[in-house]
Amino acid sequence: MSHPSPVSLQGVVTLHVNGEGAQVGAALHDTLLTVLRDRLQLTAAKRGCNQGVCGACTVSVDGMPMRACLSLAHNCESVEVRTLEGLLDCPHLQALQAAFASSGAFQCGFCTPGMLVSARSLLQRDPDPDERAIRSALSGNLCRCTGYVKIVQAVQAAARSLLPEGAAS
Amino acid sequence: MTTLQGLYRPKTVDEATALLAQDAEAKPLAGGATLVAMLNARVIEPAALVSLADIDEIKGITVQDDGRVRIGAFTRHRETAACTLPLGSAAVVAHAASQIANATVRNMGTIGGSISFADPGLDYPPALVAAGAVIEIASVQGRRTLPAAEFFVDWYLTALEPGELVTAVLLPAADRGAGVYIKHARVAGDYATASVAACLHADARMSVAVGACGPTPLADPEADALLSTDRSDAAIARAAQWLVARADPLDDVRGSADYRLLLIPRLLLRAVRAVETAHRSAA
Numbered sequence: 001m002s003h004p005s006p007v008s009l010q011g012v013v014t015l016h017v018n019g020e021g022a023q024v025g026a027a028l029h030d031t032l033l034t035v036l037r038d039r040l041q042l043t044a045a046k047r048g049c050n051q052g053v054c055g056a057c058t059v060s061v062d063g064m065p066m067r068a069c070l071s072l073a074h075n076c077e078s079v080e081v082r083t084l085e086g087l088l089d090c091p092h093l094q095a096l097q098a099a100f101a102s103s104g105a106f107q108c109g110f111c112t113p114g115m116l117v118s119a120r121s122l123l124q125r126d127p128d129p130d131e132r133a134i135r136s137a138l139s140g141n142l143c144r145c146t147g148y149v150k151i152v153q154a155v156q157a158a159a160r161s162l163l164p165e166g167a168a169s
Numbered sequence: 170m171t172t173l174q175g176l177y178r179p180k181t182v183d184e185a186t187a188l189l190a191q192d193a194e195a196k197p198l199a200g201g202a203t204l205v206a207m208l209n210a211r212v213i214e215p216a217a218l219v220s221l222a223d224i225d226e227i228k229g230i231t232v233q234d235d236g237r238v239r240i241g242a243f244t245r246h247r248e249t250a251a252c253t254l255p256l257g258s259a260a261v262v263a264h265a266a267s268q269i270a271n272a273t274v275r276n277m278g279t280i281g282g283s284i285s286f287a288d289p290g291l292d293y294p295p296a297l298v299a300a301g302a303v304i305e306i307a308s309v310q311g312r313r314t315l316p317a318a319e320f321f322v323d324w325y326l327t328a329l330e331p332g333e334l335v336t337a338v339l340l341p342a343a344d345r346g347a348g349v350y351i352k353h354a355r356v357a358g359d360y361a362t363a364s365v366a367a368c369l370h371a372d373a374r375m376s377v378a379v380g381a382c383g384p385t386p387l388a389d390p391e392a393d394a395l396l397s398t399d400r401s402d403a404a405i406a407r408a409a410q411w412l413v414a415r416a417d418p419l420d421d422v423r424g425s426a427d428y429r430l431l432l433i434p435r436l437l438l439r440a441v442r443a444v445e446t447a448h449r450s451a452a
Contacts, residue, residue, distance in 0.1 A: 028173045028218075029208060051206045055273060064247075064276045070205045071277075074176050075198070075220050118273065139358050140271030 013073050017042070018086025026073040033057045033068035036083055044084035044113040048142075055141035058114035059083050065121045065140075084113045092123045095158040105154035107145035114141045119155045128159055173208075175217035182226060182307050182336055188219045190309040190332045195219050197334055199243055199282030202274050227281065227336050230254060236342030237303075242281025242335045247272070249280060258300060258368035258376075259340035260447075261348025265296035265366065268350060271358040281335040284320065287327045290360030290423070294321050295380035296350050297338065298388050299366035305337040312336065321385040344371040347447035351440040352380075353432055355423060362423040363432040367440035369448045373397060377408070377437065382429050383417040396441065405441050409434035 013026045017040060024039040033050075036042045036059070048056035050069050057068040060082040068083075087093045096119050099105070106112045115138060122129055122137035129137070134155045135148070143151060177195070179185040189195055194216035198204055207213045221227065227241040230252050238256060240249060250267035269275055269283070269292050283293050284304065297304075297317035304320045306313050306329065317338075320328050329335070352364040364380035375396040379387040392408035418429040 028176050031205065031209065050209045052202060052274060055271075058273055061276075065273045066277050067202075067273060069209065070201045072176065072198070072201065072205060072208075072218070072220075075178075075201070075222055078223070136357075137272055140273040 032071040099158035103154035202278035238340040246275035257344035258346030265292040265350040295366040295378040295386040298378040346370040365440040
């Protein structure tokens with residue numbers, strides 16, 4: 001039986017990031033987060049714990065929030081990656097940005113990009129989430145400053161701003 | 170520096186097991202939720218990884234010809250939690266999946282990866298034992314199956330031999346029963362401090378298993394037999410003491426061993442009442 005050969009021993013990986021193909025050098029152990037930040041200079045996703053716990057590195061993979069620190073870059077050649085930088089034209093994201101700013105939903109801001117990616121995914125699935133749904137959707141994103149109250153309020157405000165007039169529950 | 174020399178992306182189980190047989194140092198990589206975290210922390214330094222991401226035959230949930238529900242090893246927790254097939258008492262497995270970590274990690278982690286890691290605080294092991302699930306395992310020698318209760322062997326140790334790979338979890342054919350997973354954790358998304366999986370089968374038989382209170386899930390045939398005929402508070406308390414007698418918990422950051430022993434009767438009572446309620450509302 002012939003064995004499939006190891007991928008990319010020459011250390012180049014082809015990724016699809018924010019709608020564009022990118023060929024970048026990456027060691028086999030480099031995570032998607034390392035390649036995004038250190039090779040592609042896409043620094044919205046943050047390296048917090050590098051253990052999949054804090055959620056600061058959350059990016060969209062094939063339309064779903066995932067941890068960039070828990071994916072090996074070489075294992076991401078067949079998926080579509082969107083970082084916060086690649087979501088700036090999304091109306092859900094714009095509404096969230098406006099609501100985070102007007103609600104004061106951050107202090108140091110380190111968790112904010114991950115919060116926004118997770119919250120955007122929630123609003124796409126559920127345009128009118130209650131507090132429980134918001135807290136559940138954001139439970140993988142740690143914030144050590146705010147206590148979450150204003151973040152939850154901001155997501156509620158963003159959802160309301162996107163709903164048709166009079167449709168809010 | 171990591172010693173990672175190779176990353177393979179086989180398309181079939183046969184290719185994957187051939188690679189694992191050929192390179193004893195190679196580790197299978199599923200969703201990455203645990204293995205990549207361990208790589209990042211340099212807790213493990215495998216020479217090669219065999220990524221299972223391209224193997225379609227181990228993805229998704231289907232009903233087999235014999236009625237059993239087959240959860241492919243590469244099925245993400247999100248899909249298992251959202252399973253719309255009727256599961257009956259094996260719904261305990263979907264209920265457990267819905268309580269693993271958080272939504273983002275549930276988008277990544279897989280059932281095969283989770284049970285192969287075999288951390289006693291995981292949510293699947295007690296649910297699979299209570300449900301009477303069977304683990305399907307492949308190697309170059311072929312396939313074999315093991316009851317979940319025999320798959321989990323010790324702290325972080327399964328019955329997997331070198332070169333073997335979990336390919337599926339098989340749940341019993343759906344009955345008209347109900348299954349519930351009750352988890353006590355410090356915060357939502359943490360590993361369980363203690364947990365109880367309870368299945369109430371169509372014939373009124375009960376099966377329960379306790380998680381995070383020993384190296385492997387605790388189950389007790391006498392406790393199941395008693396709860397199958399008597400679910401008074403007193404009977405539940407007696408059954409809980411038999412489970413406590415089998416417990417071998419550790420002190421850790423999530424709770425002391427003594428605290429875990431206190432939790433078993435409380436969680437068992439909640440789980441039995443919850444599964445009775447679920448069974449009534451399903452009827």
